[in-house]
Each structure stands twice: as C-alpha cells, then as structure tokens.
Amino acid sequence: MGRSLGAARLASLLLALCLLSACGISIDADQVRVCRSTLPALNPGAVITVERVREGPAPRSLRVDYVAQHPDRPALERYAICQFAAEGLAANKADLVGLGTEEGPMSGASLYLLKRYYLDTPEGAAGDPGSRADADVADIPLSVAYWLQQILVSLPRTAIYALLAVSFALVFGLSGRINLAFGELAAIGSAATVAGTSILLGYGVSSPVLGLAAGLAAALFAGAIHNAVGGYFTIGRITAESPQPSLIATVGMSLFLMEYLRLVQSPVTVWLPPIWSEAWPLARAGEFIVNLTPITVITAGIGVLAASSLLWLVQATGFGRAWRASADDARAAALMGVNGPRLLLQTLGVAGAMAGLSGMLIVAQYGGLGFAGGFQYGLKALIAAIIGGIGSIPGAMLGGFAVGLFETLWSAYLPIEMRDMALYVALVVFLIFRPGGLLGFKDPTPRPV
Known part of the structure; x- marks a missing residue:
C-alpha cells in the first residue's frame, strides 16, 4: 500500500511539474519562425525589425508586430496575423493556412504562391528576420x-x-x-x-x-x-x-x-x-x-x-x-x-x-x-x-x-x-x-x- 502510494505521489508530482512549467507557454517557436519568414516577402527590400509576437485573434493564430524600414521612405509600423492548421504535437502545426495584414487577408492563390515559391525554399528559410535582440537582461562578460x-x-x-x-x-x-x-x-x-x-x-x-x-x-x-x-x-x-x-x-x-x-x-x-x-x-x-x-x-x-x-x-x-x-x-x-x-x-x-x-x-x-x-x-x-x-x-x-x-x-x-x-x-x-x-x-x- 505504501509503495503504491509512493508511486502515485511520484506520478502526480511529475504531472504537476509539467502543468506548472507549461503555464503561459502558448506561443509555438516553429509557428513564430514561419510567420516571421513571411515578412520579407510582404516588404521587398525593407529591413525588418520584429517588435512583438503574441497570440492572434483566432484560435491557432499568431500576431507579429514589426517595423519595415525602406531606404527611401519613412519606417512603417505593420503587423501580420498568421493562421495555422494545427497546434501542439500535431505534425502539421507549422502549416500556414491563412495570412492577413493591416491591409486585409491574403487571397488563397497568393498564399499558395508565397508558400510554394518562397517559404518552401532555402531563401525563405534564411529570410527569417528573427526577433529583437534588445532584451532587458543583465550584461555580463x-x-x-x-x-x-x-x-x-x-x-x-x-x-x-x-x-x-x-x-x-x-x-x-x-x-x-x-x-x-x-x-x-x-x-x-x-x-x-x-x-x-x-x-x-x-x-x-x-x-x-x-x-x-x-x-x-x-x-x-x-x-x-x-x-x-x-x-x-x-x-x-x-x-x-x-x-x-x-x-x-x-x-x-x-x-x-x-x-x-x-x-x-x-x-x-x-x-x-x-x-x-x-x-x-x-x-x-x-x-x-x-x-x-x-x-x-x-x-x-x-x-x-x-x-x-x-x-x-x-x-x-x-x-x-x-x-x-x-x-x-x-x-x-x-x-x-x-x-x-x-x-x-x-x-x-x-x-x-x-x-x-x-x-x-x-x-x-x-x-x-x-x-x-x-x-x-x-x-x-x-x-x-x-x-x-x-x-x-x-x-x-x-x-x-x-x-x-x-x-x-x-x-x-x-x-x-x-x-x-x-x-x-x-x-x-x-x-x-x-x-x-x-x-x-x-x-x-x-x-x-
């Protein structure tokens, strides 16, 4: 009886740790990478600076706020909302099924061309601008x-x-x-x-x-x-x-x-x-x-x-x-x-x-x-x-x-x-x-x- 209680206690503690550690972790890094990779295609020739990544307005969506700096015009504050096919442990969780900006949603044909001829290429993967690196953390040697x-x-x-x-x-x-x-x-x-x-x-x-x-x-x-x-x-x-x-x-x-x-x-x-x-x-x-x-x-x-x-x-x-x-x-x-x-x-x-x-x-x-x-x-x-x-x-x-x-x-x-x-x-x-x-x-x- 005591050994069964000990095993149950161990399993409960392990599960509790998983739950506590997962609290607040709702943004998937793979989905963030895919959404960021669309930004250079939406702003050809611009330098992209990602300001913030957060949950989108719909389920399985992300919103990326960013600044696009063109060489011949003032910087623009823009955002992109990416919709994905699944989440969590699903194999297709990084499959982009919808993309919208402040100008409205992208058509299905345009999204297909974006995925087929940009995101699925080595250039698209290398075009991820990343997130801002000016985190408010301590400076150390x-x-x-x-x-x-x-x-x-x-x-x-x-x-x-x-x-x-x-x-x-x-x-x-x-x-x-x-x-x-x-x-x-x-x-x-x-x-x-x-x-x-x-x-x-x-x-x-x-x-x-x-x-x-x-x-x-x-x-x-x-x-x-x-x-x-x-x-x-x-x-x-x-x-x-x-x-x-x-x-x-x-x-x-x-x-x-x-x-x-x-x-x-x-x-x-x-x-x-x-x-x-x-x-x-x-x-x-x-x-x-x-x-x-x-x-x-x-x-x-x-x-x-x-x-x-x-x-x-x-x-x-x-x-x-x-x-x-x-x-x-x-x-x-x-x-x-x-x-x-x-x-x-x-x-x-x-x-x-x-x-x-x-x-x-x-x-x-x-x-x-x-x-x-x-x-x-x-x-x-x-x-x-x-x-x-x-x-x-x-x-x-x-x-x-x-x-x-x-x-x-x-x-x-x-x-x-x-x-x-x-x-x-x-x-x-x-x-x-x-x-x-x-x-x-x-x-x-x-x-x-």
Missing part, C-alpha cells in the same frame, strides 16, 4: 555568457545520465550485478513515449501537456515491465557466485531489446515535433544572448524531481529499508523477513521505470531516439555510475552530473571528436586512483564486476 550557456545546455543531458546511472546503482547495490541493457530500456521508454502520444493524437488530442503525461505513463510502465521480466531471467535466475554469467546474459538482453525495437518500431526513427522551444533571454554579452527554453526547464526539473523522489523512496519507505538491509547483508535481511526474490523484482521494476523515464526525457528534449540509439546513453551512464560510486544512489546522481557537464564543456572548448576518448580515459583514471568512485565503497577494491 562574453566568456561568462558563453560558459553559462553551455551549463544551461547541459541540463537535460545531465538529467538523462543521472537517471540511467541511478538504474545501474539500484540493481548493482542490491545484487552485485550490472545490467548492460539500460540504454536499450531508455530506447524502449522513448518508443513508448511516442506510442502513448500517438494514441492521443489519433483521438484528436494534440495538447503537449496531455501528450507528455501520456508519454510519461507509457514510458514508466514499459521500462518497468521490460526490466522486471528481462532482469528476472538474466539476474534473478542466474545464481552463480561469479557475476560474469549474469553480465553476459544482460548483453544478450541488450541485443534482444535492440532487435525487438527494430522489428516493432521499424528502423525509421519516429520524431515528435518540438514543443515549448521558445528561447527565453537570460543575459547578454553584446550580440550574444544567453537563452533557456521552457522544455529544458521541464526536462531538467522532471529529472531532479524523479531523483529526489527516488532518494525519498530509498530512505523513508518500507521498500527502501528492505533494499538497504539486503544490500548491506542479504542473508541477515532474509532472516529478518525480507523476501529477496520479490525485492529484486521490485528493484528491477523501479530501475526500469527510471530508465524508461530517461527515454521519455530524450523524446521531450530532442524529439526521438532510434532503436540503436540507447547504447551510447547506457554506456556513458554506466561510466557515470562507476565514477560516482557503483551501488551508491547519490553517487550515481553525482556521476551523471559530472559526465553530462564534462561532455558539454569539452564540446564547447576542446576538439569534439576527442570527447568520448577523453571520457574513457577519465574512467581509467578513476578506476586506478579511486576504484570505489566519488561516493561508493571505501575499500581499495570494490565488489568484483
């Missing part, structure tokens, strides 16, 4: 602005690595076994997110909040059930003293899930349209604007909330007490009434749910994940878990943060083609000088892997 932008960009990646690293820590801390299929479980969560959202779209519901909630529920369930079943056979049923047979079995599980996704999802990756991608200016250094998108806040917030809820689950619930007792001494815990096989299944389910949630965050932030795309995520999350301290949940979170930040800063300042090599070298250094990780076992040599 360029080096600080660039560094801050990189930190903000790393937030979703950090959350994804942290959740996957926690999955490794949960299973290893209890059983002393490593499950190498968590990257593929993230891909399962991504596919489930797309499927859950697509079901809502099939019923005509294109709300991003509802789509994200449906994807969240589908990802948690898919990750939990796949890992519980797969882990039961690859970890629970293989009772050899050496962890190597179980490790090899999880490699087989990883390959099975990858091929399973290829057959069920097809090799073609299904992408969801971007949502809540409008840039919020935070600071500036001359023309360089430090931006943050709403979806970045949401994905990072969900990751922090899920990690905090997991810490609460381990520290303050019956499941957590049983997990800690069994991780410390499985035989003594069994003598005290802890059902080891049932606890392992519960742990596998929770770990799989965290991996599925990371897949949902990948879809929300980046749009999709291919059937083989989870391998790199899983490998780097394993590195994060080892660096943080394999078997330590707080250490896994810290390791995920460290790996995500390392990748982002290396890509920003050093040759990106050497990034992964540097990360693997860092792993070797940790295994030599700190084999227990940052917050892991204090013994010179940790549990055998």
